[in-house]
Amino acid sequence: xxxxxxxxxxxxxxxxxxxxxxxxxxxxxxxxxxxxxxxxxxxxxxxxxxxxxxxxxxxxxxxxxxxxxxxxxxxxxxxxxxxxxxxxxxxxxxxxxxxxxxxxxxxxxxxxxxxxxxxxxxxxxxxxxxxxxxxxxxxxxxxxxxxxxxxxxxxxxxxxxxxxxxxxxxxxxxxxx
Amino acid sequence: xxxxxxxxxxxxxxxxxxxxxxxxxxxxxxxxxxxxxxxxxxxxxxxxxxxxxxxxxxxxxxxxxxxxxxxxxxxxxxxxxxxxxxxxxxxxxxxxxxxxxxxxxxxxxxxxxxxxxxxx
Numbered sequence: 001x002x003x004x005x006x007x008x009x010x011x012x013x014x015x016x017x018x019x020x021x022x023x024x025x026x027x028x029x030x031x032x033x034x035x036x037x038x039x040x041x042x043x044x045x046x047x048x049x050x051x052x053x054x055x056x057x058x059x060x061x062x063x064x065x066x067x068x069x070x071x072x073x074x075x076x077x078x079x080x081x082x083x084x085x086x087x088x089x090x091x092x093x094x095x096x097x098x099x100x101x102x103x104x105x106x107x108x109x110x111x112x113x114x115x116x117x118x119x120x121x122x123x124x125x126x127x128x129x130x131x132x133x134x135x136x137x138x139x140x141x142x143x144x145x146x147x148x149x150x151x152x153x154x155x156x157x158x159x160x161x162x163x164x165x166x167x168x169x170x171x172x173x174x175x176x177x
Numbered sequence: 178x179x180x181x182x183x184x185x186x187x188x189x190x191x192x193x194x195x196x197x198x199x200x201x202x203x204x205x206x207x208x209x210x211x212x213x214x215x216x217x218x219x220x221x222x223x224x225x226x227x228x229x230x231x232x233x234x235x236x237x238x239x240x241x242x243x244x245x246x247x248x249x250x251x252x253x254x255x256x257x258x259x260x261x262x263x264x265x266x267x268x269x270x271x272x273x274x275x276x277x278x279x280x281x282x283x284x285x286x287x288x289x290x291x292x293x294x295x296x297x
Contacts, residue, residue: 052189059196066200084200088285091193095282098189099260170262172284174291176277177270 012138019145020125026149027118034111041104048097055090062087110155117152121145179296180204180221184214184228184240185258190281194227194258197285198292211235215243223253225296230259230266238273245274254295258283 066080124145181203183194195205206221208214212234218226226244230237237257244250254276259266262280270278276295279288 048189052192056192059200063196063200087200088197091197091285092282094189095193098187099282102187102260170280171282172287173262173280174277174287175267175279176291176294177275 009135012135016138016142019142023118023121023149027115030111030115037104037108044101051094055094059087113155114152117148121148178204179224180206181225181227182206182214182217182223184208186210186232197288201289211237211240214240218244226255227258230257230261238269241273241275
């Protein structure tokens with residue numbers, strides 16, 4: 001505990017206490033976010049897996065039927081082409097599922113890194129064998145904690161290095177060199 | 178029948194590309210990353226390579242550069258199919274020797290048009 005007879009030490013200790021409260025609150029919120037991301041990803045993966053099974057079944061059938069009827073009546077081939085067109089639309093949306101899944105992976109990684117830094121900050125606040133008695137010692141400890149907290153928050157900037165960067169404006173665009 | 182090598186670390190994406198191309202009569206072989214793609218390309222004769230950019234082991238641009246160093250792949254078309262859409266990345270692709278750049282998610286009809294065009 002801070003020395004109550006030294007007001008400078010007491011203030012510095014209080015400031016350190018505030019940082020601990022900030023780090024703890026952020027960490028709790030991030031834990032909830034991490035859990036929600038994991039749940040969302042699980043639901044998405046299950047849904048995508050079922051869609052892929054249905055897609056595969058339909059795709060295999062239509063390609064086989066199309067090959068078998070390659071020289072068949074034109075009307076039938078036109079019908080197959082129509083079914084294929086529907087499957088092509090599904091291809092577009094199944095890709096989006098896959099991209100969202102990658103995006104969630106990137107977010108999970110980012111949240112995980114933020115939590116690591118916050119836990120590092122909290123570990124600095126753990127009572128050492130000898131409590132700091134001087135304001136400078138509290139300030140030094142607070143600075144180290146603040147560095148960790150800021151490093152954790154900076155993980156948000158890692159967005160620029162996320163694997164999924166395609167936006168709606170560019171999606172599907174083609175450049176031939 | 179033309180053979181197309183589809184390189185992507187996402188199984189779903191490979192499956193989508195393969196389905197679209199096979200439904201149009203192409204033969205598709207797959208690879209999970211650039212390193213495997215390079216191995217497949219050197220062991221099989223390939224008419225077109227479609228590769229993702231961000232992959233483990235070897236990324237798409239490195240694969241393009243590696244393929245362009247091989248005599249058999251000096252003029253084989255190589256398309257990047259990726260979520261990357263910045264002009265800077267596209268410029269890197271062009272400099273590496275890529276034939277074209279497509280941004281995910283792709284439209285199947287557009288992909289087929291591009292494939293037909295570069296294979297002509």
